[in-house]
Amino acid sequence: MSVDTSSTAPGGAPEPTNAADRAFARDDVHATTLGGSFQEYLNRVRGGDLGSLPALSGLVVLFVIFSFASEAFTTKLNLANLVTQAGPISVLAMGLVLILLLGEIDLGAGVAGSTGAAVTALLIVDRGWYWLLAALAGLAVGAFIGVVVGLLVARLGIPSFVVTLATFLGLQGVLLVLIGEGGSVRFADDFLRGLAIKTVDPTVGWIAAVVIIALFAALSIRKHRTQVSEGLAHPPFSLVVVRIAALAVVLLGFVAFMNADRSRNPNFPIEGVPRMFVVVVGLLILWTFVLNRTRYGRHLYAVGGNAEAARRAGINVLKIRVTAFVFSTMMAVVSGLLLAANTGKVSPGSGGSNTLLYAVGAAVIGGTSLFGGKGRAIDAVIGGFVIATIINGLGLLNNASWINFVVTGAVLLLAASVDAISRRRRSAAGV
Amino acid sequence: MSEPLLELRGVNKSFGVVHVLHDVDFAVYPGQVTALVGDNGAGKSTLVKIIAGIYGRDNGDYLFEGKPVDINGPRDVAALGVEVVYQDLALCDNLDIVQNMYLGREEIKGGTLDEPTMEARARDTLGSLSVRTVKSVRQSVASLSGGQRQTVAIAKAVLWNSKVVLLDEPTAALGVAQTRQVLDLVRRLADRGLGVVLISHNMGDVFEVADRIVPLYLGRVAADVATKDVTNRQIVELITMGRSGDLGIAENPTTATV
Numbered sequence: 001m002s003v004d005t006s007s008t009a010p011g012g013a014p015e016p017t018n019a020a021d022r023a024f025a026r027d028d029v030h031a032t033t034l035g036g037s038f039q040e041y042l043n044r045v046r047g048g049d050l051g052s053l054p055a056l057s058g059l060v061v062l063f064v065i066f067s068f069a070s071e072a073f074t075t076k077l078n079l080a081n082l083v084t085q086a087g088p089i090s091v092l093a094m095g096l097v098l099i100l101l102l103g104e105i106d107l108g109a110g111v112a113g114s115t116g117a118a119v120t121a122l123l124i125v126d127r128g129w130y131w132l133l134a135a136l137a138g139l140a141v142g143a144f145i146g147v148v149v150g151l152l153v154a155r156l157g158i159p160s161f162v163v164t165l166a167t168f169l170g171l172q173g174v175l176l177v178l179i180g181e182g183g184s185v186r187f188a189d190d191f192l193r194g195l196a197i198k199t200v201d202p203t204v205g206w207i208a209a210v211v212i213i214a215l216f217a218a219l220s221i222r223k224h225r226t227q228v229s230e231g232l233a234h235p236p237f238s239l240v241v242v243r244i245a246a247l248a249v250v251l252l253g254f255v256a257f258m259n260a261d262r263s264r265n266p267n268f269p270i271e272g273v274p275r276m277f278v279v280v281v282g283l284l285i286l287w288t289f290v291l292n293r294t295r296y297g298r299h300l301y302a303v304g305g306n307a308e309a310a311r312r313a314g315i316n317v318l319k320i321r322v323t324a325f326v327f328s329t330m331m332a333v334v335s336g337l338l339l340a341a342n343t344g345k346v347s348p349g350s351g352g353s354n355t356l357l358y359a360v361g362a363a364v365i366g367g368t369s370l371f372g373g374k375g376r377a378i379d380a381v382i383g384g385f386v387i388a389t390i391i392n393g394l395g396l397l398n399n400a401s402w403i404n405f406v407v408t409g410a411v412l413l414l415a416a417s418v419d420a421i422s423r424r425r426r427s428a429a430g431v
Numbered sequence: 432m433s434e435p436l437l438e439l440r441g442v443n444k445s446f447g448v449v450h451v452l453h454d455v456d457f458a459v460y461p462g463q464v465t466a467l468v469g470d471n472g473a474g475k476s477t478l479v480k481i482i483a484g485i486y487g488r489d490n491g492d493y494l495f496e497g498k499p500v501d502i503n504g505p506r507d508v509a510a511l512g513v514e515v516v517y518q519d520l521a522l523c524d525n526l527d528i529v530q531n532m533y534l535g536r537e538e539i540k541g542g543t544l545d546e547p548t549m550e551a552r553a554r555d556t557l558g559s560l561s562v563r564t565v566k567s568v569r570q571s572v573a574s575l576s577g578g579q580r581q582t583v584a585i586a587k588a589v590l591w592n593s594k595v596v597l598l599d600e601p602t603a604a605l606g607v608a609q610t611r612q613v614l615d616l617v618r619r620l621a622d623r624g625l626g627v628v629l630i631s632h633n634m635g636d637v638f639e640v641a642d643r644i645v646p647l648y649l650g651r652v653a654a655d656v657a658t659k660d661v662t663n664r665q666i667v668e669l670i671t672m673g674r675s676g677d678l679g680i681a682e683n684p685t686t687a688t689v
Contacts (some may be wrong), residue, residue, distance in 0.1 A: 020508065074622075166667035228533075230547050230550075230551055232547055232550045232551065232554075289543075293543040293544055294542075294543060294544065295544065298530065298534075298537060299535075301525055301526060301533055302526060303528075304525065305523035305524055305526060306521065306522065306523045308519075308521055309523050309534070310535070311536070311630075312517075312520075313534040313535030314536070315534070315535050373525035374525055400498050426573065
């Protein structure tokens with residue numbers, strides 16, 4: 001009756017199994033060709049897993065429409081401006097992805113971000129603080145707001161919708177107190193303001209682009225090699241090459257475009273990648289790493305997918321929820337700083353009205369689910385560009401502001417519908 | 432018969448005035464499937480939750496490998512190597528099979544998730560259980576059938592070297608072919624020397640894989656019998672009336688109040 005269990009190696013892999021008997025032999029023939037991978041991608045899309053497809057196709061459509069509707073849209077100056085406009089939205093949306101992954105919402109993120117930015121601006125203007133210290137103080141304010149909101153949501157169990165609606169209203173009052181009715185705080189620190197109005201030296205831009213591509217290529221190829229040598233599920237090598245090539249084309253094309261002079265006045269050339277873009281890419285890399293490669297990121301997805309399963313697996317669900325709000329609100333402060341850099345001031349209305357809905361729209365258009373458990377940092381960045389394109393294009397058409405509201409509302413609704421429909425298809429197709 | 436892996440002796444449990452378990456003795460032996468059967472409200476779930484450490488017990492002993500142990504929560508039980516596979520399975524639909532099997536216990540190398548190691552071990556574990564129905568270990572769990580999900584949940588217990596696995600109604604929501612797969616898997620677990628507890632309503636399943644059957648009747652253990660010594664009819668009588676012929680609880684026990 002007794003079977004020796006001691007032969008079982010720690011953590012699995014008991015009796016050796018011969019190759020023919022291996023259960024997952026089919027893994028190895030799993031999409032070995034580029035065509036196969038493409039077919040698989042099509043199947044995924046049909047099954048409702050759209051990824052960033054709606055956002056990318058939306059971006060193309062918007063570019064076509066606006067370039068016909070307005071001559072100014074396709075000028076280099078305007079497209080560079082669009083990148084700067086997209087920055088705050090993308091960063092706020094990246095932060096929101098953490099919250100949306102948990103199936104929660106933060107309506108107050110925009111205002112919380114501007115509250116942090118107001119603190120930073122006031123410390124620089126009134127107290128003469130060094131920008132870095134002032135920015136850290138602003139981030140600390142964001143972290144504090146995040147802790148409070150997170151505890152109210154996760155510990156007390158108040159729906160995040162209600163808690164953050166309260167912070168949305170309450171923090172606008174705090175902004176009024178900080179800044180004063182009808183006033184605004186100058187945001188003129190050389191470095192912080194420079195994030196929006198200065199560019200990266202063209203040579204540095206080229207070097208950075210090449211370094212990023214080389215790193216991505218090295219990491220992708222290394223990962224692929226490990227997968228092949230250990231007999232793990234892996235994409236065909238050609239797909240890896242295509243991915244690297246796509247990144248290289250996009251990044252080098254972008255840098256080449258931005259490094260060309262776009263000034264209207266030949267005496268004052270404007271060239272180089274906007275600094276704000278560097279911030280966005282840096283945060284994109286950071287959050288992609290955290291979400292995909294760390295235990296914390298894995299647990300975020302798990303809590304968003306099935307909180308009860310996560311709890312039974314020994315994950316501290318409360319901690320995950322609270323820290324998600326903390327990190328998200330800190331990202332909102334970064335976004336608030338970028339927004340202030342863009343406008344040169346923080347006013348009591350900053351981060352209010354539709355800032356937050358733009359960001360939610362950006363995240364959802366990019367492919368983040370409002371139902372939780374699904375979303376990536378890159379979704380937020382692509383979605384941010386879609387929203388910025390809409391704002392920018394409509395602005396150039398000189399339309400009345402009512403159109404802005406209607407279009408933004410419609411886009412948000414459209415994105416949410418795509419999310420809901422793709423979710424239904426996913427559950428039907430089981431992908 | 433060898434030493435029990437896990438044993439409860441004289442366990443009582445009340446919720447307020449409701450006395451749910453009366454002097455329950457229950458043992459799990461290595462290499463055996465012990466079926467825990469009983470009608471709704473007989474106390475199966477309560478007993479499972481006591482074993483899982485979710486409920487405390489009013490009195491009685493909890494022994495693991497012959498030694499009394501202190502249980503103050505599910506973590507203590509998990510640390511002993513007792514894994515409970517719940518009926519609702521508790522898998523994260525948005526994660527793939529490997530990620531689910533390692534959830535909460537991810538392997539870390541150089542500060543980041545060690546995906547190659549996790550994938551290889553998960554694959555070996557599923558392979559060693561002769562699971563052939565899953566296409567890829569990198570499939571999202573949402574795309575799996577009920578039986579495959581059950582398989583993943585059970586394989587998780589094997590991956591973590593559990594000594595005792597409790598399965599709560601593992602075939603309740605499954606079709607014929609899937610039930611077949613899961614029952615085969617249950618049998619293989621026991622053949623590998625694990626102590627398996629099968630909680631089930633389905634007498635067919637119980638008679639097919641169980642070595643011993645423990646029917647509960649109104650919070651009492653009505654019998655603890657070898658499957659080969661009893662008939663389906665006897666077990667049904669033990670479940671519904673607490674006794675069958677000379678088996679079971681004495682007629683009209685004075686303490687039989689619930």
